[in-house]
Amino acid sequence: MKVFMYTLSTCPWRRKTKQFFKERNVKFDFVDYDLAGDEEQEKILEDMLKHTSNTTFPFVIIGKEVVVGYNPERYLELLKKGGKK
Amino acid sequence: MNPESRKRALRYLFQKVIDPLGYKFSPDEELVDFLLEQEVKLEQKHGITYCPCQGITKKREDNMKIVCPCIPFHRKHYDAMKRCWCGLYVHKDVTNPDELRQIPFDEIKRG
Amino acid sequence: MFFEAARLEEIVPGGLKAVEAGGKEIVLCNYEGKIFALNRRCGHTNAPLDMGTLEGYILTCPMHHVQFDITTGEALSVPVPRDPGNEVIPERILKHFQYIAMLMSHIRICEIRSYPVKIDGDSIKVDVEEDSSCV
Numbered sequence: 100m101k102v103f104m105y106t107l108s109t110c111p112w113r114r115k116t117k118q119f120f121k122e123r124n125v126k127f128d129f130v131d132y133d134l135a136g137d138e139e140q141e142k143i144l145e146d147m148l149k150h151t152s153n154t155t156f157p158f159v160i161i162g163k164e165v166v167v168g169y170n171p172e173r174y175l176e177l178l179k180k181g182g183k184k
Numbered sequence: 185m186n187p188e189s190r191k192r193a194l195r196y197l198f199q200k201v202i203d204p205l206g207y208k209f210s211p212d213e214e215l216v217d218f219l220l221e222q223e224v225k226l227e228q229k230h231g232i233t234y235c236p237c238q239g240i241t242k243k244r245e246d247n248m249k250i251v252c253p254c255i256p257f258h259r260k261h262y263d264a265m266k267r268c269w270c271g272l273y274v275h276k277d278v279t280n281p282d283e284l285r286q287i288p289f290d291e292i293k294r295g
Numbered sequence: 296m297f298f299e300a301a302r303l304e305e306i307v308p309g310g311l312k313a314v315e316a317g318g319k320e321i322v323l324c325n326y327e328g329k330i331f332a333l334n335r336r337c338g339h340t341n342a343p344l345d346m347g348t349l350e351g352y353i354l355t356c357p358m359h360h361v362q363f364d365i366t367t368g369e370a371l372s373v374p375v376p377r378d379p380g381n382e383v384i385p386e387r388i389l390k391h392f393q394y395i396a397m398l399m400s401h402i403r404i405c406e407i408r409s410y411p412v413k414i415d416g417d418s419i420k421v422d423v424e425e426d427s428s429c430v
Binding site: 185186189190193196197200227228230231232244 | 350351352353362364367369370371372373374375376378379404
């Protein structure tokens with residue numbers, strides 16, 4: 100199951116979110132929005148605003164589901180649905 | 185510029201703003217210290233204390249809504265969570281901030 | 296040498312007052328009843344700090360909103376960027392603004408010199424070294 104996240108290098112919840120997946124040996128890809136170039140930031144915003152009304156982080160995509168905000172219970176729920184422990 | 189002096193000054197200034205709004209600094213000292221440290225870094229870079237957990241865009245109007253303390257622009261959202269988005273501030277009656285979840289605004293709008 | 300700068304009743308808590316003592320321009324600040332004397336000129340671009348605002352022990356310069364700690368004179372922040380607005384700026388003027396911005400990026404924010412204060416009855420006295428500098 101593919102896990103991808105948009106994060107901010109300045110946000111403490113980013114570390115907790117990554118830790119959650121690392122502890123469960125779930126591979127994930129991420130992009131730090133604030134460290135990206137102008138053009139990439141535009142693309143990220145466009146992508147995020149398709150699923151949410153504001154630019155709050157962390158923004159995690161598990162499979163096809165989007166989770167905005169640090170939410171370990173929801174992450175677990177979605178991972179279980181996808182067949183991972 | 186001494187970051188510790190700036191953090192202390194931000195605490196002093198922000199406390200006066202959040203108090204009449206019904207908020208206080210989170211009892212999680214480590215989190216507060218980390219967030220203020222990030223705000224000082226953001227202020228060094230942009231000249232403004234932006235929220236460390238929200239995205240800065242090219243639209244100034246939108247950016248002004250995430251200048252800390254950004255509570256007045258997100259009253260309904262934050263009051264529902266009893267905390268602000270990054271967790272720097274919580275409602276005055278909160279004793280255990282770990283119990284408070286980061287709820288996306290869309291979820292709250294839906295009711 | 297101590298010079299009389301003002302009377303206590305002239306500055307209420309939270310207040311700022313520009314005075315001259317011993318040939319120096321000074322701003323007197325009242326922080327919860329205690330009087331502090333600092334150089335009147337901002338350590339950034341020399342603006343008059345008495346025309347700024349005092350919040351507790353934090354003095355904000357009116358020109359670029361740099362903040363200073365009046366108990367130590369240290370600068371606490373950097374200049375706040377101006378709102379460029381939505382109007383279209385003519386090319387010539389835009390180039391000028393960009394040039395000024397470039398020069399300003401080389402400005403260092405210096406800490407502000409503070410002077411010892413002595414309260415004598417209702418008189419505020421400031422210890423100033425008489426010399427030719429304005430700082």
